[in-house]
Amino acid sequence: MHGEAATELVVDNHEQSDSVDNRVHDLLKAMGLDEKIGQMSQLQAGGGWIPDELADGIRRGQVGSVLNEPDVNIVNELQRIAVEESRLGIPLLMGRDVIHGFKTIFPIPLGQAATWNPAIIEAGARVSAEEAVCSGINWTFAPMIDITRDPRWGRIAESLGEDPYLCSVLGASMVRGFQGDSLSSPDSIAACAKHFAGYGAAEGGRDYNTANIPENEMRNVYLRPFKAAAEAGAASFMSAFCDLNGVPATGNQWLMKQVLREEWSYQGVVVSDWESIVEMSVHGFTHDDEEAAYEAAMAGIDMEMASTSYRDHLEGMVDEGKISLEQIDGMVERVLRLKFALGLFEQPYTDPSQHPEFLNKANLKAAKQAAMQSCVLLKNAQQTLPLSPAKLDAIALLGPLADDGFEQMGTWVFDGEASQSVTCRQAITELIGRTVEINYVKALETTRAASDDNFAEAISAVNQSDAAIIVVGEEAFMSGEAHSRASIDLPGQQQALIEAAASTGKPVIVVIMAGRPLTIEPLLPHADAVLYAWHPGTMGGPAIADLLFGLESPSGKLPVTFPRVVGQVPIHYAQKNTGRPATDETCVDINEVPPRAPQTSLGMTSFHLDAGYKPLFPFGYGLSYGKFQYVKITTSHHSIAMGQSLDVSADIVNMGSHAGEEVVQLYVRDLVGNVTRPVKELKGFRRVRMKPGERQRISFRLHTDDLAFYNRKMQLVTEPGQFHVWIGGSSDAPLWAEFEVHA
Numbered sequence: 001m002h003g004e005a006a007t008e009l010v011v012d013n014h015e016q017s018d019s020v021d022n023r024v025h026d027l028l029k030a031m032g033l034d035e036k037i038g039q040m041s042q043l044q045a046g047g048g049w050i051p052d053e054l055a056d057g058i059r060r061g062q063v064g065s066v067l068n069e070p071d072v073n074i075v076n077e078l079q080r081i082a083v084e085e086s087r088l089g090i091p092l093l094m095g096r097d098v099i100h101g102f103k104t105i106f107p108i109p110l111g112q113a114a115t116w117n118p119a120i121i122e123a124g125a126r127v128s129a130e131e132a133v134c135s136g137i138n139w140t141f142a143p144m145i146d147i148t149r150d151p152r153w154g155r156i157a158e159s160l161g162e163d164p165y166l167c168s169v170l171g172a173s174m175v176r177g178f179q180g181d182s183l184s185s186p187d188s189i190a191a192c193a194k195h196f197a198g199y200g201a202a203e204g205g206r207d208y209n210t211a212n213i214p215e216n217e218m219r220n221v222y223l224r225p226f227k228a229a230a231e232a233g234a235a236s237f238m239s240a241f242c243d244l245n246g247v248p249a250t251g252n253q254w255l256m257k258q259v260l261r262e263e264w265s266y267q268g269v270v271v272s273d274w275e276s277i278v279e280m281s282v283h284g285f286t287h288d289d290e291e292a293a294y295e296a297a298m299a300g301i302d303m304e305m306a307s308t309s310y311r312d313h314l315e316g317m318v319d320e321g322k323i324s325l326e327q328i329d330g331m332v333e334r335v336l337r338l339k340f341a342l343g344l345f346e347q348p349y350t351d352p353s354q355h356p357e358f359l360n361k362a363n364l365k366a367a368k369q370a371a372m373q374s375c376v377l378l379k380n381a382q383q384t385l386p387l388s389p390a391k392l393d394a395i396a397l398l399g400p401l402a403d404d405g406f407e408q409m410g411t412w413v414f415d416g417e418a419s420q421s422v423t424c425r426q427a428i429t430e431l432i433g434r435t436v437e438i439n440y441v442k443a444l445e446t447t448r449a450a451s452d453d454n455f456a457e458a459i460s461a462v463n464q465s466d467a468a469i470i471v472v473g474e475e476a477f478m479s480g481e482a483h484s485r486a487s488i489d490l491p492g493q494q495q496a497l498i499e500a501a502a503s504t505g506k507p508v509i510v511v512i513m514a515g516r517p518l519t520i521e522p523l524l525p526h527a528d529a530v531l532y533a534w535h536p537g538t539m540g541g542p543a544i545a546d547l548l549f550g551l552e553s554p555s556g557k558l559p560v561t562f563p564r565v566v567g568q569v570p571i572h573y574a575q576k577n578t579g580r581p582a583t584d585e586t587c588v589d590i591n592e593v594p595p596r597a598p599q600t601s602l603g604m605t606s607f608h609l610d611a612g613y614k615p616l617f618p619f620g621y622g623l624s625y626g627k628f629q630y631v632k633i634t635t636s637h638h639s640i641a642m643g644q645s646l647d648v649s650a651d652i653v654n655m656g657s658h659a660g661e662e663v664v665q666l667y668v669r670d671l672v673g674n675v676t677r678p679v680k681e682l683k684g685f686r687r688v689r690m691k692p693g694e695r696q697r698i699s700f701r702l703h704t705d706d707l708a709f710y711n712r713k714m715q716l717v718t719e720p721g722q723f724h725v726w727i728g729g730s731s732d733a734p735l736w737a738e739f740e741v742h743a
Contacts, residue, residue, distance in 0.1 A: 038062035045069030075136030111534030125177025152205025157515030161559030168228035195240035251295035371543035386550025410535025411480030427541030479515025626660030
């Protein structure tokens with residue numbers, strides 16, 4: 001062994017001491033430097049077999065974690081080699097991207113965010129953990145809590161949306177779901193908050209691209225969900241791929257040391273993203289892998305994923321005095337503590353018979369509930385929905401995604417099986433097929449297909465039916481890592497298919513499965529109803545069928561703003577007012593400008609001549625079969641002192657003929673600040689179920705701490721002043737009141 005000499009093992013990890021502190025200390029004392037660096041190394045599995053190099057590395061104590069091995073028999077053998085054949089018997093962390101399900105696939109995270117339901121998010125992560133541990137996995141790389149306001153970015157599908165408050169609440173719920181009441185529980189896995197930080201602001205919506213974010217914006221927006229995840233007990237963090245303000249996140253000491261370790265006192269493991277350490281040289285930040293390893297270690301990256309710059313270079317840097325042994329010990333200690341917290345020293349092996357079976361009834365029920373609440377009803381002209389089977393003789397079912405179990409699972413699915421998915425065609429047939437004829441025509445082979453050869457058959461099916469359901473969108477590969485799009489229009493000939501069906505005069509219901517907001521304004525005139533289902537997962541079909549035919553009412557709300565055209569991107573509700581805010585009166589339509597019009601007559605406010613200033617659908621928007629009206633907003637106090645609270649209340653009435661659930665939302669505006677504040681900020685939300693005609697009084701409590709923001713000195717402060725407050729069903733809520741905070 002090189003570097004620090006190893007000592008003889010002087011402790012029996014199972015019997016000597018019940019104190020984790022003592023056990024960690026004893027292990028560190030016994031370990032050689034190469035074994036310590038081994039704990040900081042995560043290597044890729046063989047994919048169904050154990051490569052000799054991997055097995056030998058584990059025997060020598062030079063591997064601390066193995067990535068992407070879902071076969072429980074191979075996992076157990078890897079653990080056996082680590083525990084029984086390595087010198088110190090330290091078990092392995094077994095990592096896997098369990099993003100929105102393992103075998104039972106839930107809606108993509110962006111879809112889950114549309115539920116606005118922390119309990120649904122937590123339940124989905126709980127099911128994911130329970131299934132993953134059955135295969136020996138003990139560490140997942142989720143939740144992804146990058147704030148993003150650019151739907152071109154492929155990884156928006158994995159995000160929880162554009163808002164730091166919503167993302168913080170839901171991200172923390174996902175952490176709790178993965179980790180359960182205790183990490184040592186046999187059905188818990190370690191969560192990983194990623195990608196720290198700023199990754200969702202990649203320039204141009206191109207994955208891996210540079211992010212330039214002022215520190216004030218970092219603290220007020222992008223860091224808040226990560227702080228919430230740390231406070232929820234997330235066992236690990238992952239560094240981002242991106243260059244943040246000129247310094248790659250993986251080597252960014254301000255981010256990893258000052259913010260995470262010093263300001264937040266975070267004690268968990270920090271792992272790099274896939275080869276992101278050595279990629280710092282590709283960024284042009286370091287000269288070679290050795291320098292990259294140095295920068296990552298100095299930033300505090302505890303474990304290297306996939307690449308081997310730590311294994312290749314850290315030992316020499318310790319010998320040369322560039323990196324201290326105490327620093328290495330601190331990094332290794334965090335890895336060991338995670339293994340102790342997971343109970344791996346007591347039970348490194350997995351017995352699948354001791355865990356519930358995959359895809360059991362309870363898991364499928366949870367997945368269906370999540371899918372149902374994730375669907376957002378965007379349009380419902382003349383109450384086209386819900387459809388009544390009693391009034392139908394036949395229905396046309398069209399589209400490339402109407403009967404595709406693979407594509408409906410969405411991106412980042414490694415272990416789900418298409419054969420286990422229940423599609424729209426299967427579910428609708430099961431629900432109404434005994435009394436209603438279903439005329440199914442795929443019409444397009446894929447969502448990108450350019451041929452309309454099958455349109456005649458599709459239109460014939462519509463003409464023979466009372467209504468048409470058309471399931472369109474994006475295939476799963478079109479979103480996710482590295483899968484960004486410059487155009488976010490509905491791809492291929494799907495728009496033409498919708499228009500052709502609408503030309504028959506029959507009611508057209510469009511169901512959209514996608515991994516991002518699409519620019520769907522062109523289809524709206526041709527659709528009587530539009531249901532946005534994201535990629536809904538294993539039970540997407542039954543969830544959608546129940547909504548279309550009225551067994552449940554849609555209740556999803558948009559976690560992201562939908563642009564009218566891609567040129568509006570980035571667009572989000574919590575924008576700044578600017579010195580020249582646009583209004584309906586100041587906006588000018590480019591097609592209505594007369595020839596040789598004076599420049600100063602054209603609005604002179606912040607808008608696009610060809611797109612206005614409003615989105616297609618605002619953040620928080622979503623219709624229901626109920627009809628919810630908000631009235632009588634009040635505040636318990638007109639003025640409160642710093643450190644006090646006030647209650648904000650409003651009545652909500654279901655004026656419709658259907659029961660439904662509404663997500664009541666609370667927004668605030670700080671009118672004047674040390675730095676300019678957004679025109680609205682989400683500060684609370686609540687799901688309420690209401691019968692037709694029912695009236696409820698809904699109240700939210702606001703403390704002055706809830707109004708805090710980072711000022712020019714990067715201090716978290718609440719400032720005295722005037723505030724506006726809204727309660728409603730979206731970020732466009734018109735019902736408002738005002739209050740004052742005084743010193």
